[in-house]
Amino acid sequence: MKRIILTILLAVTTLSFLACGRQGKLAGTIKIDGSSTVYPITQAVAEEFNKQNPNVNITVGISGTGGGFKKFVNGEIDINDASRSIKTEELAKAKANGIDFIELEVAYDGIVVVVNKDNNWAYDITTQELKKIWDKDSKVVYWSDVRPEWPKEKIKLYGPGTDSGTFDYFTSEINGEEKRIRADYTASEDDNVLVQGVAGDKYAMGFFGHSYYEENKDVLKVLKINGVEPTTENIRNGKYKPLSRPLYIYVNKKSLERPEIKSFVKFYLEKAKDLVEDVGYVPLEDKKYQEQLNKIK
Incomplete structure (x- = not known):
């Protein structure tokens, strides 16, 4: 009888451990x-x-x-x-x-401004020039409208859609008001679409999160902002202004x-x-x- 009781107790204990194991998953x-x-x-x-x-x-x-x-x-x-x-x-x-x-x-993260890899004229840009390009009342059509020495070729613009936090941050910091932006740019909530757009057009410009540039630096070129490159260190220490953020x-x-x-x-x-x-x-x-x-x- 004692042996039977012991066997039952061992069986119950084993089942309890198994149940606990299942619950722990x-x-x-x-x-x-x-x-x-x-x-x-x-x-x-x-x-x-x-x-x-x-x-x-x-x-x-x-x-x-x-x-x-x-x-x-x-x-x-x-x-x-x-x-x-x-x-x-x-x-x-x-x-x-x-x-x-x-x-x-x-x-x-840093918001980067990128151009096509074959762009051989733009290497840096100021926040004032970005506002001139992206502002709601922008009159910029050609690259030469930004700097006369740049080519008279139409800028094709790519950026996040209006539901994007990157869109809100960029427009606030660059254009001075959240959601203030020109209407004639190609928008997408998918940053990969923006990457493909800029990578496929020599005269394109776009903006999005730093990591998407890092993943696609073989087909994109990043611009310095006010002379500062969006490196990891510059983003961390805040030197990459005003487009660094948590x-x-x-x-x-x-x-x-x-x-x-x-x-x-x-x-x-x-x-x-x-x-x-x-x-x-x-x-x-x-x-x-x-x-x-x-x-x-």
């Missing part, structure tokens, strides 16, 4: 959307996280910072990738819908209560330094990452 779905600039970082983190947690389904969209916030403040996604901080009107909608969140910095993820606090979300966000911040650099961005200082980790504790 993360599963669930994480919905992420937002900035195409932050996308490469988040996608890299998601891929590494999935290697350890294959039962967690992670979707990462690129509807732009503004497009992501529209979903985030309605509670449709768990995390929004953002290349700018949340706006007042977005914050008001979040509060109205009962969405509480945490803002976390994940990297630094990048964020916004996390729904209610979502953060789910173990798969909390584990993912912790993993993100713990691995960000290496992964951010791998995909061409500038990592935060160690102290700053620790500050972000403290927020989710």
Whole structure:
């Protein structure tokens, strides 16, 4: 009888351990959307996280910072990738819908101005000249309208769409007002489309996040802004003015209560330094990452 009881107890204990093991495995779905600039970082983190947690389904969209916030403040996604901080009107909608969140910095980025690789006349440009080209009331049609020694060839312009945080930041810093821009440029929320546009036209110019230039420097040429090159060091120390900025993820606090979300966000911040650099961005200082980790504790 004792032997039978012992056997039953051992069997129950084994089943309990197995059950605990199954419960310990993360599963669930994480919905992420937002900035195409932050996308490469988040996608890299998601891929590494999935290697350890294959039962967690992670979707990462690129509807732009503004497009992501529209979903985030309605509670449709768990995390929004953002290349700018949340706006007042977005914050008001979040509060109205009962969405509480945490803002976390994940990297630094520089917005680059690029031209075609075969462009052999432009190597640097001033912020005043950028405003002259991109402003809503711009009269610039030809390269020679910017500098007379540049060719009298039409500039074909490429840039992010209006839902992009990069668009908001660039127009604010260069044109002096958010969303103020000429209407006759080719817009896309997908930075790869912009890369292809500039790479395919000798007389093109575009702007987007630094990492997309790093990935495509064989077909693009980057311009210095006010004499400063957008190197990693110049972006980190703020010398690359005014187009250096922090990048964020916004996390729904209610979502953060789910173990798969909390584990993912912790993993993100713990691995960000290496992964951010791998995909061409500038990592935060160690102290700053620790500050972000403290927020989710």
